[in-house]
Amino acid sequence: GHIIELFKASANYRAYSEAYRGTLGRHSDALKDCYGSAPFFEIKPHHIRSDLSQLSPHAANDRLKIWRLLCQYAYDHNFADHVASDGIKRGKLPKTDGHRPWSTADVNAFRAKWEIGSVQRLCFELLFWTAARTIDAVTLTPSMIGADGVLTFTQAKTGGKAYVPWNCALPGWAKHFETDRTLLKACITSTTFTFLETSNGRTRSRKGLSNIISAGAAEAKLTGLSAHGLRKSRLTAIAEAGGSASAIMSWGGHKSLKEAEDYVSTANRKSVLIGTEQKQKSANTTPKSANKLRN
Structure with missing residues (x-):
């Protein structure tokens, strides 16, 4: 939870658009609720993959964005000795036309x-x-x-x-x-x-x-x-x-x-x-x- 709060207070986070901060904020809050007490330096790739596996494809890709940002932030600021999200790729999304146009x-x-x-x-x-x-x-x-x-x-x-x-x-x-x-x-x-x-x-x-x-x-x-x-x-x-x-x-x-x-x-x-x-x-x-x- 501490790393999440530090990241959300950073200049990098504030530089994102309101819409993007909204997406990151929702997922970071979810991570804090689920894993807030876990030391960040103990986070491993399999922990992240396990978290992503519980989500729909679109939600998992959005969640991966905040994982990557948090892991990089933790590494850059000496809270972790590795970037746990390295090597984790975005999942394939089902083919869809998205929102249907009105006829x-x-x-x-x-x-x-x-x-x-x-x-x-x-x-x-x-x-x-x-x-x-x-x-x-x-x-x-x-x-x-x-x-x-x-x-x-x-x-x-x-x-x-x-x-x-x-x-x-x-x-x-x-x-x-x-x-x-x-x-x-x-x-x-x-x-x-x-x-x-x-x-x-x-x-x-x-x-x-x-x-x-x-x-x-x-x-x-x-x-x-x-x-x-x-x-x-x-x-x-x-x-x-x-x-x-x-x-x-x-x-x-x-x-x-x-x-x-x-x-x-x-x-x-x-x-x-x-x-x-x-x-x-x-x-x-x-x-x-x-x-x-x-x-």
């Missing part, structure tokens, strides 16, 4: 359930338009909108900049996105600080935001959907509309071109199987709530 039908069903004016609808529309992660979405404010009409923010996870068209003209390939932007603005009332602040004027928590979307989807009879899936939906929509990998990087704030190119590659493979008429129909699908705004 047009999913989006329409959620909008039909939650009318403009509800907290659920505001949270949904902001996430869907900005493609922000929940940790960033709860911090977005009107002050981030520049004179050029672009909402610009720095992502907590990667440190990369994201650029979201807010008041500016949309690029040609994104003209049919205007309905989504109009719906978002219809949801936003006067704010004193953040777009998603609570009724008490406090910043909403990322966990609270995630729960609002998950619970709202469940009440709309939608299953397997998450807040992060809305991010994937927007970036997928950009690719399918003809936006470039650079456009996806700018809107989504990616620091790696590879991830953005994956969206474009998937969209291109799908496009060869979809007729022009069907693609046009999909692009022009407008929920009833959008029609009401226009009338």
Whole structure:
């Protein structure tokens, strides 16, 4: 437990992003609860492997991160004569597509359930338009909108900049996105600080935001959907509309071109199987709530 407390008080730990510190903090607290009384210099590789074996593949890899950091810290500061985590490799993860993107039908069903004016609808529309992660979405404010009409923010996870068209003209390939932007603005009332602040004027928590979307989807009879899936939906929509990998990087704030190119590659493979008429129909699908705004 002593090594964990020293590490969490170190400059290296404080330099990590809030999101990463949250992950490390959860696992270091778990280690302290389970092994807090054990002398760190007695930790051996088989102890670490035994701990990891009790976790799911994703959780085990996250746990290994804190083990590596603690073991290196203990060695560097003469609390151990070896780095016990050396040689322990990350486990293989099961192949998965991760968070499922919301389909047009999913989006329409959620909008039909939650009318403009509800907290659920505001949270949904902001996430869907900005493609922000929940940790960033709860911090977005009107002050981030520049004179050029672009909402610009720095992502907590990667440190990369994201650029979201807010008041500016949309690029040609994104003209049919205007309905989504109009719906978002219809949801936003006067704010004193953040777009998603609570009724008490406090910043909403990322966990609270995630729960609002998950619970709202469940009440709309939608299953397997998450807040992060809305991010994937927007970036997928950009690719399918003809936006470039650079456009996806700018809107989504990616620091790696590879991830953005994956969206474009998937969209291109799908496009060869979809007729022009069907693609046009999909692009022009407008929920009833959008029609009401226009009338």
